[in-house]
Amino acid sequence: MTTSRPILNGLVWAGALIVSSIVLKFAQHQHAITQDAAERGVQVIIGLTLAIYANFMTKQPTAHPASERGGRMQAALRRSAWQFCAAGVIYAVASAFVPHPWDEFIAIFAVGSAVTMTVVAFVLIGGRDA
């Protein structure tokens, strides 16, 4: 039951994502919103999804040993969760408010930085033996 709950939550969130994309596309066809607004809306949802997922990243069950190395691995995971959460929020805000083509540049830069810093943190901090 406990393992199926995250899967169920993920499916519900994926469903909500698809439904909101369809709603935005439908609104665009009805000329209620522009194509730009519909695209921005989808990008905002993607950014928020990343932020929400990153928020719960550290809640996943892990088996870090009760040692200095385990502590460093835990710290690296926590740091990467913060980075991805910030990247998700920046992605969403940039997609919503920043004019083209800077919105895409900022969004890609934010996520790219989070990925790079996470890899560096795990290699330099987490991977080192005590």
Next chain:
Amino acid sequence: MNNVFKALADPTRRKVLELLRTRPMTAGDLAEHFDFSKPTMSAHFAVLREAGLVDMEKAGKMVIYRIKLSVLEDALLGFAGTFGLGTQRKAKILKKGTAT
């Protein structure tokens, strides 16, 4: 969420979380940092577990605790620590206890 606020409102429990930030620790290791009795510490651990802020694992006779904070809870912990939430109330209770 109410459980999270309740858990983070107490300075002792916040100190436990700060200690667990450094590395996963046994209940004994954690208890060494405080002057409280074992049942009191167990009660604090129970509140943290109930709020989902720590994870408990049994390794033989030892109980290992790991921090399990989401980014939002981590930010709340930092906020509560910065503004010293609950410290004045605790000091008042301690003062009352010594006076009687």
